[in-house]
Amino acid sequence: MIDLTKPVLHIPWDSEGTFVNRENRFLGLVNIPGIGTVNVHIKDPGRLENILIPESKVILQKKDGSKRKTAWELISAKVGYDWVLVNSGFHPHIAQYILKNGFVNELGNIKKIVPEKQIGNSRLDFLILTDTNRVWIEVKGCTMAIGDIATFPDAVTSRGKKHVEELIQIVEKGDIGLIIILIFRINVNCFKPNFDIDPKFAKVFEQAKKKGVTIKTSVIYL
Template sequence: MCSHIFNERNRSFSGREVIMINTDAEGIVVDRPNRFLCIVNITKPVTMESEMVHVHDPGRLEDILYPGNRVLLKRAAEGKRKTKWDLIAGDIMGEWVLVNSSWHRKISEWVIQNKIIPFLNGIDTVIPEKKFGDSRLDFLLMEKEKSIWVEVKGCTLARGSVALFPDAPTIRGRRHLEELIKARNEGHEAVVLILVFRQEAESFSANKVIDPDFALTFSKAIDAGVKVFPLCFSYEENTIHFRSLLPVFQKS
């Protein structure tokens, strides 16, 4: 049995600019020796071979960071680093997909501040990186006497029109869901913001194939009253654009 769960009315805000993320170079992936490092041959604006690039995303990214695929890079700030470049985006079917999780905070803050989700419209206090239980969750939002615990996840994988998270087993992600369930049981509100960077996505689902434990906990979280809001974004001309709020698709 399949069902679509709409936590809010699906509304389209296609084309709304969120933030600019400028890049300095384009290149071709040569290898990914570990999850935090990619070897890239830079092709634009100049040619540079075998540059080490920092990957700020712990996922597998197998359909993005494979040899021969195009990527966008940003020159790293001066400092004590082994790499001079940061990976920003990769090419999927001619579209750029953001693969740098260091921007998730700013994007999610934009969502909250611009009242994209009606459920969060009455917020008057935003506290980032607040500890709850044994985890540090991304936000604690306050609305008069109500507290809302928020965790943010970035999604770069899609199969057909379905965005999927995670793209690699995540014990940490499952633990965050368990903390949100605990928050609900203690009388708080709890929210998961899924930042989907695959603009072909029309719905979102937990990735049962990659991480069945996460998918099971995801279903338990929904049953406990944790609200899930998948938001679809595109990355065009150095700018993140908000496209739409997606439904959650569950198989039962």
């Protein structure tokens, strides 16, 4: 497990608040002191059931733009004494830092990083061209912990399953496939796929390991 303790990314924020309710997958209600209850955008497809609970403390970013439905975006939520990132928009930036700073040295000398690369019926997060290999990468953000075990996903993800299947095919054709699991719960000792919530994804994930897809986990501190 890769353990990052140095600063990776600066995330500006504008206000703290208290979580009220999750209206739907992408919309929540938060009470901001001095402002009142506002709609906030939730940029995370997971359930976040043990994180976004009434009265939990959250951090928000103010957003401008006429095309937006909300003026606020959720950044993180407090679980116990720890802040947990609940905004998948930052995942690619964190992953790029990992890739550029030698945390996957065995992949070879990186020549080029191509984000959002189409292959087959999927768009994977990155294609890396090294001096010797083509490396296809998918990044997953893990916010769920059961005891000291980080686990993904916290909701059924047919899209995630399809990405892993694509990586298996990539490896079978001779390229390198890599899954990076960004873990946002710091009091964990290991990671495993979540068979209880999504057994289909978990089964394909285990198959990917056996087929030679590389798995890297990285604990991210806020």
